Amino acid sequence: MGRLRIAVVGIGKMGLLHAGILSSLPDIELVALCDKSAMILRFARKVFAPTGVKVLNGIEELAGLDLDVAYVTTPISSHAAIVRELYATETARNIFVEKTLATNYEEAIELCELAQRINGINMVGYMKRFAVTFRKAKDLLDKKALGEISSFDAYAYSSDFLGLDPNSKATASRGETLRDLGCHAIDLALWIFGSLQVESLKPKTTTNETSDFASFTVSSSGGVKGQFSVSRSMEGYRYPEINFSIVGSKGTLRVNDDKLEFKQDNGGSFTYYRHDLGDNVDFWLGEAEYFREDQHFIQSIIAGHGAEPDFCTASKIDRVIDDVKELGDNR
Numbered sequence: 001m002g003r004l005r006i007a008v009v010g011i012g013k014m015g016l017l018h019a020g021i022l023s024s025l026p027d028i029e030l031v032a033l034c035d036k037s038a039m040i041l042r043f044a045r046k047v048f049a050p051t052g053v054k055v056l057n058g059i060e061e062l063a064g065l066d067l068d069v070a071y072v073t074t075p076i077s078s079h080a081a082i083v084r085e086l087y088a089t090e091t092a093r094n095i096f097v098e099k100t101l102a103t104n105y106e107e108a109i110e111l112c113e114l115a116q117r118i119n120g121i122n123m124v125g126y127m128k129r130f131a132v133t134f135r136k137a138k139d140l141l142d143k144k145a146l147g148e149i150s151s152f153d154a155y156a157y158s159s160d161f162l163g164l165d166p167n168s169k170a171t172a173s174r175g176e177t178l179r180d181l182g183c184h185a186i187d188l189a190l191w192i193f194g195s196l197q198v199e200s201l202k203p204k205t206t207t208n209e210t211s212d213f214a215s216f217t218v219s220s221s222g223g224v225k226g227q228f229s230v231s232r233s234m235e236g237y238r239y240p241e242i243n244f245s246i247v248g249s250k251g252t253l254r255v256n257d258d259k260l261e262f263k264q265d266n267g268g269s270f271t272y273y274r275h276d277l278g279d280n281v282d283f284w285l286g287e288a289e290y291f292r293e294d295q296h297f298i299q300s301i302i303a304g305h306g307a308e309p310d311f312c313t314a315s316k317i318d319r320v321i322d323d324v325k326e327l328g329d330n331r
Helices: 013-024 038-051 076-088 105-118 132-142 177-193 288-303 311-329
Strands: 004-009 028-034 054-056 069-072 094-098 122-125 149-157 196-201 213-220 225-231 241-248 251-256 259-264 269-273
Touching: 004 013, 004 288, 013 028, 013 069, 013 288, 038 054, 069 076, 076 094, 076 105, 094 288, 105 311, 122 288, 122 311, 132 177, 132 241, 132 251, 132 259, 149 177, 177 196, 177 213, 177 225, 177 241, 177 311, 196 311, 213 311
Parallel strands: 004 028, 004 069, 028 054, 069 094, 094 122, 149 225
Antiparallel strands: 149 241, 196 213, 213 225, 241 251, 251 259, 259 269
């Protein structure tokens, strides 16, 4: 296989981040960037045109570029339509979509089934599972270091919207809390514990599209009980933080973006910080997880095997979010 020819659809923050990382990887050629904003296009042409990268204003212009891969980093509401068109026009068989995959479970499962028919490699950008702390936690749990897991408590907090009107344009542009922030915690729970069934909502949960608080309980297919709390208006969280506290028959484990704490009932304990776990990558842009995520996707294409989380895996996250919203709507 020669160098993979790649285009990025959507030249916002995430599009530029992925374009930068992809440009640092061997075996790929960044061919084109695509966006509908005239202002963004003017900026991108100044930066990228001198490098030979095409800057285009419509995905229909990508069809003749002999692409191997397309990245979709546009707003969530546009994901389904763009993926459908990329597949229908045979623009690219291998597609990466930023989280969440779709606006609801019905759209997500449609894209999953479509991707299975196309038989390319696909992936959704849940980068937290590429963080060294969460990967170490999963390794310990897979090895039964905590014994049999009985419960977990997870939160996803940031102060991004603290003090802002929940109905403002600033909050609406990011979408609802679960799709913007909570989806990462849901993905990690599915990855670690298996399929989840939403059981109940906590009192403060609302289902407004711009709501900034959600709290709900779940149970896993293996009988693990869990609770989620999500807020983008939590004081004291300058940066978004995902945290899991997990209880097992041999002790407890607490893990977040920066460290992992393991306490055994027999008195043993240890703590790992990110730097203890080899949190190094060849090209650092944003967070190290983004590089590992893109590297995993590209290497999966080259090797011809599936990447994770793929569209079908990601559709399960959309299902949990829809179930939470449905419970709220029916209260």
